[in-house]
Amino acid sequence: MTAVFPLHRTTRPTPAPDRDAILADPGFGTHFTDHMASATWTPDAGWHGHRIGPVTPYTLHPGAAVLHYAQEVFEGLKAYRHADGSVWLFRPEINAARFARSARRLSLPEVSEAEFLASVEELVRADEAWVPAFGGEQSLYLRPFMFASETFLGVRPAHRVEYSVIACPAGMYFSSGSGVTLWISTTFTRAAAGGTGEAKCGGNYAASLAAQTEAHEHGCDQVLYVDGVEHEWLEESGTMNVCLVTSDGELVTPPLGTILEGVTRDSVLALAGEHGLTAVQRPVSVTELRERCADGSVTEVFAAGTAAVITPIVGFKGADLDVRVGGGAPGKTTLALREHILDLQYGRVADTRGWLRRVV
Ligand SMILES: Cc1ncc(COP(=O)(O)O)c(C=O)c1O
Secondary structure (H helix, E strand, C coil), rough: CCCCCCCCCCCCCCCCHHHHHHCCCCCCCCCCCCCEEEEEEEECEEEEEEEEEEECCCCCCEEEEEHHHHHHHCEEEEEEEEECCEEEECCCHHHHHHHHHHHHHHHCCCCHHHHHHHHHHHHHCCCHHCCEECCCCEEEEEEEEEEEECEEECCCCCCCEEEEEEEEECCCCCCCCCCCCECCCCCCCCCCCCCCCCCHHHHHHHHHHHHHHHHCCCCCCEEECCCCCCCCCEEEECCEEEEEEEEECCEEEECCCCCCCCHHHHHHHHHHHHHEEEEECCCCEEEHHHHHCCCCEEEEEEEEEEECCCEEEEEECCCCCCEEEECCCCCCCHHHHHHHHHHHCCCCCCCCCCCCCECC
């Protein structure tokens, strides 16, 4: 099969002992593999220059549009090693579609699903030695992204855009037995109707840093954003969607509109039935959260996202708010759903939904 992103293999790969040392304790987002996928877009030529080559720094003019106007979008997904040594992606078509939607919202050119999948898969094959072994909770995190590289000052869509995929081995995010406490900020909001909340663009995350600092100052791990009009309706956490489990068997999550449409969120909603839960997407107020955690009719709350899979939420704090969830410990449905998703991703149970895509 002809490669969409032809491979120009590095002549200076990371020595195997160094790579093994990194894989023994990869952390998250600090060690990168040897190769990257890339392509460039211009209005006349469209996407061109597809290649996989050595990881190379960009050279950008200080007037490059992205540095001033943040015309940039990205994705995040993982490659998982199975027990037989094969390597798989989990629902990457959803990432491809979301990347295209994000690009449209930021007036960037779209990468087709075929090109997106080829870039990710061919990079994983080139750097297969970097995919952690089966058995732990490690994976190869993949970061496709796109940015405006044209040199100009002025607010309009750029006429030169770079697409790339980089990869880093990723360790376990979740320390079992624990859970996080979220800060409900009424100072900062993440998104408003018509804004960029649904897009995965860098600007959303830059704007979230002040809220995250506020959360840390109040002894919380992360932010839970609420709507920007009434400061009352739950939206999502910094890098995860939020779900509630109720004593009458519902799995409730806020509706789409101003939040990121998470792959993990969608997967949890699809799996809910197998855990005896009815999946419900509807607005949830802070008042409901407070009252139902207090009277025990909300039994568990968790956050869902690719990096941490599922993270138990054991409490919420806010200006006039201090809520404990369940007994302050991770709930059993949360842990069961987490295990279910990991079982699927690592091929430990049958993939009856066709969610896995083999790469190696
Ligand atoms: C703001 C935000 N919400 C939710 C998610 C969860 O999305 P996914 O499950 O696709 O990783 C992410 C992670 O990408 C995120 O950054």
